[in-house]
Amino acid sequence: MTTELRVTRRLVDGAIVVSAAGDVDLTSAPDLDSAVQSACAETQPPGPVVVDLSEVTFLGSIGLSLLVNAQQKCEENSVELRVVATSRAVLRPLQVTRLDEQLRITSSVEEAVAPPATEAS
Numbered sequence: 001m002t003t004e005l006r007v008t009r010r011l012v013d014g015a016i017v018v019s020a021a022g023d024v025d026l027t028s029a030p031d032l033d034s035a036v037q038s039a040c041a042e043t044q045p046p047g048p049v050v051v052d053l054s055e056v057t058f059l060g061s062i063g064l065s066l067l068v069n070a071q072q073k074c075e076e077n078s079v080e081l082r083v084v085a086t087s088r089a090v091l092r093p094l095q096v097t098r099l100d101e102q103l104r105i106t107s108s109v110e111e112a113v114a115p116p117a118t119e120a121s
Helices: 029-042 061-076 088-096 109-113
Strands: 006-012 015-024 049-059 081-084 104-106
Touching (some): 015 029, 049 088, 061 088, 081 109, 104 109
Parallel strands (some): 015 049
């Protein structure tokens, strides 16, 4: 049984946050993809665009592809993509595919929208 995917979008501290709740699978991914792609296109540098997957219960391979495509779209626009992932259902596929090494994964929206720590020069 598939859980319906709910996709919402909001502005938090200047960042567009696209949140998903439910299963990200072949039938539900287009809604999330559309919201994330438009966020990547609309956000002004430095962004970021935040994809909040903290309430996702299943992340299929289509969801992984969606994140890779979103990262590419954001990079084209000089905007950083950040992903909120807290559950094993989301973290495990990211780890297995090593996307956790390519994407900036955070544990909360607050952490994701926080400005990066300044680096000593």
